[in-house]
Every structure is written in structure tokens, then in C-alpha cells.
Amino acid sequence: MSASRPPVSVAILAFEQTSASVVHGMYDLFMSAGRDWGVIVDGRPGPCLMRPRIVARRRGALTVSNGIVIHAHAGFDKTAVPDIVCVPEVTIAPGEPLTELFDPEIAWIRQCHAAGAIIANACSGVMLPAQAGLLDGLEATTHWAYCDVLRERHPKVRVQPQRALVVSGDAHRLVMAGGGTSWLDLALYLIARSIDVESAMQVARINLIDWHAIGQQPFARLARSRQVEDAVIARCQAWIAEHYAEHSPVAAMAGLSGLPERSFKRRFREATGMAPLEYVHTLRIEEAKHMLETGDTPIDEIAAEVGYEDPRFFSRLFRRQVHLSPAQYRKRFGAVRRMLATHGGYAVPGKSPSSSSMTASRNAGT
Structure with missing residues (x-):
């Protein structure tokens, strides 16, 4: 990545019906890109290649579903369109209506996508861009518990339940990770795509991210x-x-x-x-x-x-x-x-x- 190029801006969406682990976990991985490998190799941090911010309806504290307090850096009205919007999981029952609960979030996702942002969705968070109409006619994936609901509510969406990561849409600006801890895969993919593969591999090595449990020795x-x-x-x-x-x-x-x-x-x-x-x-x-x-x-x-x-x-x-x-x-x-x-x-x-x-x-x- 060129030293003159500004860091990739990432807005991590926060709302009450999500979990802190995904929001803060993605934040930590994005902050690690470029910065932490230098610490490991020569004891000096490198440049931060990504600039994540937690964004919500309003700036300030909100308590999410597992009782953890998240502090949003900015509200929608004070946030410039980022390069990437990350939508975390939605921790509500699969059949529960979303529109009234998430109208502001859905409108902001639609606005950012129209302005050119990548919309990256973890687990059941894909239900929000689906509700925004962004997935009509496209392949998509989500957590297995939400696949049937996604098909029923949005019959134009081509649901791919067997795939852990799906990239769809104009300029491949809709990215979806299936479920569970696949948000780790999502974050690595976004680092690789927006910076380079080597930076993503460095983050994977530092944080011991692997598809199997292998310990620290590698x-x-x-x-x-x-x-x-x-x-x-x-x-x-x-x-x-x-x-x-x-x-x-x-x-x-x-x-x-x-x-x-x-x-x-x-x-x-x-x-x-x-x-x-x-x-x-x-x-x-x-x-x-x-x-x-x-x-x-x-x-x-x-x-x-x-x-x-x-x-x-x-x-x-x-x-x-x-x-x-x-x-x-x-x-x-x-x-x-x-x-x-x-x-x-x-x-x-x-x-x-x-x-x-x-x-x-x-x-x-x-």
C-alpha cells in the first residue's frame, strides 16, 4: 500500500440487537492491519492501513444484546460515506420482523451503498441489506438458522446456504459471511481486498486465525x-x-x-x-x-x-x-x-x- 494513500475507512455498524464480540473483534483486526506486524518483527509498530470507527444512530453509549456497553464514535448524520460498511450479526429470532426495528440502519446502508461503499455482512446481519432491497437477483448467504426466512421474505435472493463467504453485486460491493465466527473470514477478506493478501496473512498469523485449532507454533x-x-x-x-x-x-x-x-x-x-x-x-x-x-x-x-x-x-x-x-x-x-x-x-x-x-x-x- 502506498505510504501516501490514506487508510481505508471502515464503519462498523452498532445497534442494540447485536453482540459486542463481533463489533469489537472486527475493530481490533482492522486496527491490526499494517500496525502490529512491525511490532512482532522489529519492535516498532507500522502504519495503520485501515481506520475503523463504530457508527450507530447516535454517538455515545449503547448496551447490546449480551449486556456489554459499546461506545459509538459517531452517529449516521456525522459520518462521511466510508469505503466499507460492516454489518454485524442481528441477535433476534429468525422470524421476527426487522423493518420497524432497523429502519434507520437500513436507510443508512442503502445510502452508503448508493454512494459506492462496500457493504460487508456478518452472519444474520445480511438480513438488513436484504430488507434494503440490495440483494434482489443476487447470490447471498447467511447463518443457517436464517436461510429459510431469507428465502421466504426475499424470494428474489438466490440463497447459498452451503457457502461460508459470498461476494455479489455491482463491482462486487456486497460481501456476506455465513455464520458463527465467519466474521473472522470476512475481516481477513476485506483486509486482503482493500490492502493486499500479505497484510491479511500477517493479521491471521498474529491473531492465530485458522480454520483448525493448531496452537501458536506456526x-x-x-x-x-x-x-x-x-x-x-x-x-x-x-x-x-x-x-x-x-x-x-x-x-x-x-x-x-x-x-x-x-x-x-x-x-x-x-x-x-x-x-x-x-x-x-x-x-x-x-x-x-x-x-x-x-x-x-x-x-x-x-x-x-x-x-x-x-x-x-x-x-x-x-x-x-x-x-x-x-x-x-x-x-x-x-x-x-x-x-x-x-x-x-x-x-x-x-x-x-x-x-x-x-x-x-x-x-x-x-
């Missing part, structure tokens, strides 16, 4: 490879970020430092918290992760490209560090990246993963 190693203040060791970090696949990289770094090998290893551990060889393995594994996510290169070839002649040793090391085999990692995180890059036939326009986890490591070493 995400944790890069945090230990951040830039250090020792200028000699920092120079070695910069060099190894470009030459990690070479033979005898530790000896090469020691030679570059001008220090006796024992002194070099001691200073390197003091500066980075890792032995030099452990650091090299970390960089190699991070690059291997990116290659597994983004392509179909055979695992044996990936091992060779990142510096391991023995693919069995590489696989054992990868499993020990990541707690997944290379094949398991590719299956899980390759699917995440593909979902973000191309979902429902909609390719994120002009966006491709231009940098990898390895690039982040290289930036940390310069």
Missing part, C-alpha cells in the same frame, strides 16, 4: 528474529537475510563480523536471543513457509532452495519448529491464502503477495 518463530542494536550483529543479520541458503553460513557471518568465532557466537546470542545456527534455521523455515503457502513446488525442491541437501532433515526440523509437517502446513495455510486471494470467483484486483515472511525478516535486518 506463527511464533519470526518474533525472535528482530533487528538488534549491536551494529556488528545487525550487519550480519542483513547479510544472512540474503544468503541464508549458502553453505557454512555461520562461519561466513563470523568472517564478516571480524570477530573470533567464539566471540561472534557469544555476541550473536546476546543480541538476538538465538545461537547463529538457530537463527539461520529460523530464516530458512520462514522462507519455506512462504513457498509452501504460495506455490506447488515439491517439498524436496523447497528444502534444497532454502539450504538443506537432505529433505528428510528439513522435514524433521520443520515439524520440530512449526509442529506441523510441511505437507500439513501447505494444506492449511495455502488454503487460507487462496481463499483470501480468490474467493467465490472474485479475484482481489491488482493484489498479489509481493513480499513474504522472509522479506519481513530481511527488512528487520536492514
Whole structure:
């Protein structure tokens, strides 16, 4: 994203009949985009790439369905049309009428859509743009408990209950996530679409967002490879970020430092918290992760490209560090990246993963 481009503006709609977890959860993920990866990699926050605000009928406090108080930053009348409007779940019985309850919200959604905003809907929140007439003739999805009601009330809508994420409408400006915690998928998709895929992957890694429970290990190693203040060791970090696949990289770094090998290893551990060889393995594994996510290169070839002649040793090391085999990692995180890059036939326009986890490591070493 260009440094001169303003942050993507996001209005997260709040009303009494919703839950705080979706409203605040989406807010946190959008605020994380761009900002938090720098903290993990080099200890400094990056630029905020999105600017979320909680918007309601009126500015101020409102108590939502689970008893939590949400503070709306602005009312409808004081909110400029944002790039994205996020509609959270509606926590009312599926058969209950919506019109009288949500007339102001429905009117504001219709107004923002007419002005060019993306309308992104989590779970049963899709009932509001449906009531606004925005989904007529289009594919849509919602929580399974609301699918029959959506069909009955809006027979022109082509309901797709089996799909977790649907993108529809003119310029693909209507986005719907099916139910439950699929608002996480929705937020990642919006980050990928409005910024780039790599930013969405960073948010997924930082927040441990996955479609399966796998623990923290696939995400944790890069945090230990951040830039250090020792200028000699920092120079070695910069060099190894470009030459990690070479033979005898530790000896090469020691030679570059001008220090006796024992002194070099001691200073390197003091500066980075890792032995030099452990650091090299970390960089190699991070690059291997990116290659597994983004392509179909055979695992044996990936091992060779990142510096391991023995693919069995590489696989054992990868499993020990990541707690997944290379094949398991590719299956899980390759699917995440593909979902973000191309979902429902909609390719994120002009966006491709231009940098990898390895690039982040290289930036940390310069």
C-alpha cells in the first residue's frame, strides 16, 4: 500500500440487537492491519492501513444484546460515506420482523451503498441489506438458522446456504459471511481486498486465525528474529537475510563480523536471543513457509532452495519448529491464502503477495 494513500475507512455498524464480540473483534483486526506486524518483527509498530470507527444512530453509549456497553464514535448524520460498511450479526429470532426495528440502519446502508461503499455482512446481519432491497437477483448467504426466512421474505435472493463467504453485486460491493465466527473470514477478506493478501496473512498469523485449532507454533518463530542494536550483529543479520541458503553460513557471518568465532557466537546470542545456527534455521523455515503457502513446488525442491541437501532433515526440523509437517502446513495455510486471494470467483484486483515472511525478516535486518 502506498505510504501516501490514506487508510481505508471502515464503519462498523452498532445497534442494540447485536453482540459486542463481533463489533469489537472486527475493530481490533482492522486496527491490526499494517500496525502490529512491525511490532512482532522489529519492535516498532507500522502504519495503520485501515481506520475503523463504530457508527450507530447516535454517538455515545449503547448496551447490546449480551449486556456489554459499546461506545459509538459517531452517529449516521456525522459520518462521511466510508469505503466499507460492516454489518454485524442481528441477535433476534429468525422470524421476527426487522423493518420497524432497523429502519434507520437500513436507510443508512442503502445510502452508503448508493454512494459506492462496500457493504460487508456478518452472519444474520445480511438480513438488513436484504430488507434494503440490495440483494434482489443476487447470490447471498447467511447463518443457517436464517436461510429459510431469507428465502421466504426475499424470494428474489438466490440463497447459498452451503457457502461460508459470498461476494455479489455491482463491482462486487456486497460481501456476506455465513455464520458463527465467519466474521473472522470476512475481516481477513476485506483486509486482503482493500490492502493486499500479505497484510491479511500477517493479521491471521498474529491473531492465530485458522480454520483448525493448531496452537501458536506456526506463527511464533519470526518474533525472535528482530533487528538488534549491536551494529556488528545487525550487519550480519542483513547479510544472512540474503544468503541464508549458502553453505557454512555461520562461519561466513563470523568472517564478516571480524570477530573470533567464539566471540561472534557469544555476541550473536546476546543480541538476538538465538545461537547463529538457530537463527539461520529460523530464516530458512520462514522462507519455506512462504513457498509452501504460495506455490506447488515439491517439498524436496523447497528444502534444497532454502539450504538443506537432505529433505528428510528439513522435514524433521520443520515439524520440530512449526509442529506441523510441511505437507500439513501447505494444506492449511495455502488454503487460507487462496481463499483470501480468490474467493467465490472474485479475484482481489491488482493484489498479489509481493513480499513474504522472509522479506519481513530481511527488512528487520536492514
